[in-house]
Amino acid sequence: MSALTIGKLASEGGVGVETVRYYQRRGLLDTPERAGLYGGVRRYGAPDVRRLRFIRSAQAAGFTLEQIGELLALDATGDRARAREIARERIVALDAKIVELTAARDALTKLARECGAGGKGPCPILAAFEG
Secondary structure, three states, rough: OOOHHHHHHHHHOOHHHHHHHHHHHHHOOOOOOOOHOOOOOEEHHHHHHHHHHHHHHHHOOOOOOOHHHHHHHHHHHHHHHHHHHHHHHHHHHHHHHHHHHHHHHHHHHHHHHHHHOOOOOEEEEEHHHHH
16 A cells, blocks of 8 residues: 555545645645656555544544644654543543533423424424524
8 A cells, every 4th residue: 555646545544635635734644745756746655544544533533633633743752641631631522512412312302202292382393493
């Protein structure tokens, strides 16, 4: 998996070419020099694919690009304590979101039950979102 074009790198990472370029502008991915051997085309290798996949996985876990950049920098220093701290911060944020989503689900479940019970007047679901 060496000598990939930016299009192949993007495909391997499950993103578009513009996303790769955006990550490069943000300093999350390196921009290789244009190789004369390949007609001036930039070439990427397996480490670039791994890094791109890491970025996408970290984003899926809810980390911000700033946090991802810090995690990538920490990888070079081996600062596991700070990496754990960043992960714990994310866990706290996820727990808060879970509480919020659970409350929303419970409220919607109650409205659906009330709507299903019939009765006169507007549907409780529609009435709840009008105000």
